[in-house]
Amino acid sequence: MGVTELGKLIPQDARREVKLEQLSGRSVALDAYNALYQFLASIRQPDGTPLMDSRGRVTSHLNGLFYRTINLVEAGIRPVYVFDGKPPELKRAEIESRRAAKEKAREQMERAAAEGRAEDVAKYAKRVIYVTDQMAEDAKALLTAMGIPWVQAPSEGEAQAAYMAARGSVWGAGSQDYDSLLFGAPRLVRNLAVSSRRKVGEEYVEVPPEVIELDKVLKALKLKSREQLVDIAILLGTDYNPDGVPGVGPQKALKIILEQGSLENALKTVLKGVKWPVDPLEIKKIFLNPPATDQYRVEFREPDEAKVLEILVEEHDFSRDRVEKGLERLRRALSKAKTSSLDSFF
DNA sequence: CTATATGA
DNA sequence: TCATATAGG
Incomplete structure (x- = not known):
């Protein structure tokens, strides 16, 4: 959503x-x-x-x-x-x-x-x-x-x-x-x-x-920071407060944050009395500082074609012919990328 | 959504 | 070769 x-x-x-x-x-x-x-x-x-x-x-x-x-x-x-x-x-x-x-x-x-x-x-x-x-x-x-x-x-x-x-x-x-x-x-x-x-x-x-x-x-x-974009999004509705603020659409949300500068200010003024399903400042925290990891590798490998065939054809009844054609396209595309000096996949 | 067949 | 219809699992 x-x-x-x-x-x-x-x-x-x-x-x-x-x-x-x-x-x-x-x-x-x-x-x-x-x-x-x-x-x-x-x-x-x-x-x-x-x-x-x-x-x-x-x-x-x-x-x-x-x-x-x-x-x-x-x-x-x-x-x-x-x-x-x-x-x-x-x-x-x-x-x-x-x-x-x-x-x-x-x-x-x-x-x-x-x-x-x-x-x-x-x-x-x-x-x-x-x-x-x-x-x-x-x-x-x-x-x-x-x-x-x-x-x-x-x-x-x-x-x-x-x-x-x-x-x-x-x-x-x-x-x-x-x-x-x-x-x-x-x-x-x-x-x-x-x-x-x-x-x-x-x-x-x-x-x-x-x-x-x-x-x-x-x-x-004309926003000063991502923080202000987050503020606007919270007024419009996010996965954490899907309905947003009743009566506030894109134009009004933008106006409020431009005028008030921040969600915090708006909450004390024009949004005073608004009922929130969850604390809007908690939503803001999630967007500004969400859990993320640096334990990952962006590494491409040679396809294991036998394994792909096993999964798609043997396990899930895909047409062998189609999967083989797909694998051939993948192989060609990867080898092309690999020999290109500008951009190596590997 | 995408591949493939079909037929102008 | 291209657009359109239909199958794919």
């Missing part, structure tokens, strides 16, 4: 649309949960069923991860996937409320199925998506076999990705959410995919990758 409202505040001149190839040679710390969730949401049959192996285990996340990763590497991009750890205590209420919403959607889906309303089944199925621990483990195993680095975050994955970008371990953080900027990533890459066509209603619109720089965002909004 993240802070969707914040997107409305980020003007066009702080965004830069790019072609995938323009990111060649750059490394990006990708929010793995974000990616897996999207694969699970979109890689489905028309009736809403995800891809599954013969034992009924969902494989949509592996399908998406395999091909997306190959495409990125082919474009010369070095992906590093960052997995979530333990969520902050502050997120507990929101996690519970999401769980409840999914439970409700699951009931609606079952009713629609019983009543033979196929379209509704597909609709509700997309609300009942869980990225399970098993799926994350599957994804890590596949990445390891492909020779692609991944990092286990102590807490929020986006915070870890931002930390890695901030200290120069990677060029940028990749996610659909804007939280990476709040966590201090100097650059956020959104829509990092190849086929960038996305369904909007009945139409398909092109959604190219875009790079958003924190400095440009602050400048465009």
Whole structure:
């Protein structure tokens, strides 16, 4: 989810649309949960069923991860996937409320199925998506076999990705959410995919990758610091207070922080009396100083092709032919990157 | 979401 | 070669 409202505040001149190839040679710390969730949401049959192996285990996340990763590497991009750890205590209420919403959607889906309303089944199925621990483990195993680095975050994955970008371990953080900027990533890459066509209603619109720089965002909004951006986000709503402040939208939030200078000041003045589900200053602390580790390595390896085949073909019933083709593309892309003197993967 | 088949 | 439809697991 993240802070969707914040997107409305980020003007066009702080965004830069790019072609995938323009990111060649750059490394990006990708929010793995974000990616897996999207694969699970979109890689489905028309009736809403995800891809599954013969034992009924969902494989949509592996399908998406395999091909997306190959495409990125082919474009010369070095992906590093960052997995979530333990969520902050502050997120507990929101996690519970999401769980409840999914439970409700699951009931609606079952009713629609019983009543033979196929379209509704597909609709509700997309609300009942869980990225399970098993799926994350599957994804890590596949990445390891492909020779692609991944990092286990102590807490929020986006915070870890931002930390890695901030200290120069990677060029940028990749996610659909804007939280990476709040966590201090100097650059956020959104829509990092190849086929960038996305369904909007009945139409398909092109959604190219875009790079958003924190400095440009602050400048465009005339903010003094990331801290003020965090303050605005808290007014708009974050994962820790999803509803934000009632009656405060992007423009008003910006105005309040520009005028008051800080959330602390605003709380004493224009926001006096506002009820918060959790202490807003605790939210601020998480964004400004989130748990992150420096126990990681951004190291690419030769793919273990036999292992990839074992996981995808033998274990999960992928077509051997397709996987071999994918591996060949990966091998070629890596060897190309390896011989290029400008940018070595290894 | 992405690969692949299909057919102008 | 390209756009569009459909399968993938």
